[in-house]
Amino acid sequence: MIAIEVLLLLAASVIIIVGLTAVARPIAQAYSERLKMNYKEIGTDQENLLKSRVSSLEEEIREIKRQMIEMQEVSKFTDKLLEKKQDKSV
Incomplete structure (x- = not known):
């Protein structure tokens, strides 16, 4: 069953x-x-617009990276100057 x-x-x-x-x-x-x-x-006009936007964003990212590297270099330089100043004052 x-x-x-x-x-x-x-x-x-x-x-x-x-x-x-x-x-x-x-x-x-x-x-x-x-x-x-x-x-x-999605037509070719929209596709071209999207491609141009992507390329401009990529360029902006490259510029931001470059600026960050410059800021790091300035920061390192400043740290070295402060260390030298502290060493002289001690």
Whole structure:
């Protein structure tokens, strides 16, 4: 008796899973097609604009790195001067 109940439960589970798959698959395909269409709408003008923005951001990052290096050098120089001044005063 228990074996029949288990088999019926297993069969019901398989039917539910197959049914959900049959319903969900077309929905997922439609959604993926919609996403593909949205990305195809990006034209060359928008693509060029994005590329130029990325390149300008990269240039700004390079400039910030350069400024940070200069600030580190100035800081090291200042530290050395302070150390020399403290050594002379001691």
